[in-house]
Amino acid sequence: MEFVSEYFWFFLCVPLAAVAGWVIGRRGGQRHGDNQVSRLSSTYFRGLNYLLNEQPDKAIELFLHIAELDKETFETQVALGHLFRRRGEVDRAIRLHQGLVNRTDLSDPQRVQALLALGEDYMKSGLLDRAETVFSELAQIDQRAPQALKHLIGIYQAERDWEKAIDNALRFEEVTGEPMGKLVGQFECELAERHRGAGNVEQARAAIARAYQADAMSVRAGIIEGRLETDAGNAEAAVRAFERAARNDPEYLPEVLQPLMQNYRKVGDLGGARSFLSEMTEHYRGIAPVLALTRLMEEQEGVAPARAYLGRQLKDRPSVRGESALIDLTLAEGADPTATLHDLKHITDQLLVRNPAYRCTRCGFGARTHHWQCPSCKEWGTVKPLLNYAVL
Incomplete structure (x- = not known):
């Protein structure tokens, strides 16, 4: 660690020394008083010496003093604070950037730059309330609004303040023109889940409607709506909602298949269920709709037709x-059971227990349960059921 630390400060000081030399040389070239140039040069290199000797607090004091004497060192002070933050010394970064913010002689762009750096320091240290205050101020300044708004969206996500997250996402879209509908849809779904958990059915429905308005292809909105209508005893509405979710993204079919089939049975429309499942086999290469159809065929036509259908399907889409x-x-058909079949059954069951059921399409994170936000890469809506996964 000592070796790494020494090299960190060495590579930190080389660019700082270069910048310092340029600034001091430039000021000397502009014929400022020799005494002032000499004083700045001496003070700056004393600060670099403190850094090399692992005395960053003393270095900060000197650099802040230089910043008061010479406005042209502002960029160097900001850069030094960034380096402290990257090294994990956030307290020192805050101290340095706060010192710059407190100066009364900064231009408007410089003040904005210092505030942005300070807000990012607060974010890094987990002081979200202070970061929120800084970025809210910055969001009122046009040239930095996108960055500040993006930080505010992150803060409100962490605090689960979905209303404010939505407001800032919509403002970000207005300022930048970047579509934010999918993200707003996720935030509205978070509100819908909250209202559903609290028993506020109408508020949950309103949030679902807003989610669809933000993202007409929202799978999550359909799933929440299906569960909400199932709880309310509205089986037909639940079927429509789950079907909409599956059609919007067939890869989520395994997530809705079990409650969808339960609601089909409540409605008494197994013919409609078979029709929908046949449709899904054309759009989804996984095994889930095939297994559901096989079960229905077994119930309605018997084991032999179901076994024949499944055997044909497995030739095109092999699945454990x-x-x-x-x-x-x-085995159920009464064919001569053999030890090989029983052994194979045991092996496949063991493989199913060990395998993940979901995987993030962005980072590859595997899980046994579903997450709307990937625990690994934090991306929304990328954790999906695997093609060979089905819950029946």
Whole structure:
């Protein structure tokens, strides 16, 4: 660690020394008084010496003093604060940037730059309330509004203040022209989940409607709506909601299939269920709709047709779960059971227990349960059921 620390300060001081030399040389070239140039040069290199000798607090005091004497060192002070933050010494970065913010002789662009750096320091240290105050002030300044608004969105996500997150996301879209509908849709879904958990059905429905307005293809809104209508006993509405979710993104079909089939049964429309599942087999290469259709065929037509259908499907979409179901049907059909079949059944069941059911399409994070926000890369809506995963 000592070796790394020494090299860190060495590589920190080389660019700072270069900048310092340029600033001092430039001022000397402009024929400022020799005494002032000499004083700045001496003070700056004393500060660099403090850094090299692992005395950053003394260095900060000197650099802030230089900043008061010479406005042209402002950029160097900001850069030094950034380096402290990257090294994990956030308290020192805050102290340095706060000292710059407190100066009364800064130009408007310089004040904005210092405030932005200070706000990022607060974010890094977890002082979200202070960061919110800084970025809210910056959001009133046009040239820095996008950066400040983006930071505010992150803060309100961390605090789960979804109303403010929505407001700032919409403002960010207005300022930059960058579409924020998918993100706003997720935030509205968070509100819908909150209202549903509190038993506020109408408020949950209103949030779902706003989520669809923000993102017409929102899968999550359809899933929440389906669950909400299931709880309310509205089976037909639940079927429509779950079907909408699956059509918007067939990769989420395994997530809705079990409650969808339950509501189809409540409605008494197994013919509609078979039609929808057949449609999904054309748009989704996973095994889930095939297994659901196989189960319906077994109930309505018997084991043999169901086994024949599944066998044909597995030729085009091989699946461990499909093979496990085929073994079950083979045994149920009364065919001569063999030790090989039983062994294969045991092996496939063990593989199913160990395998993840969901994976993030961005970072590859695997999980047994679903997350709307990936715990690893923090991206929204990227954790999806694997193609061979089905809950029946």
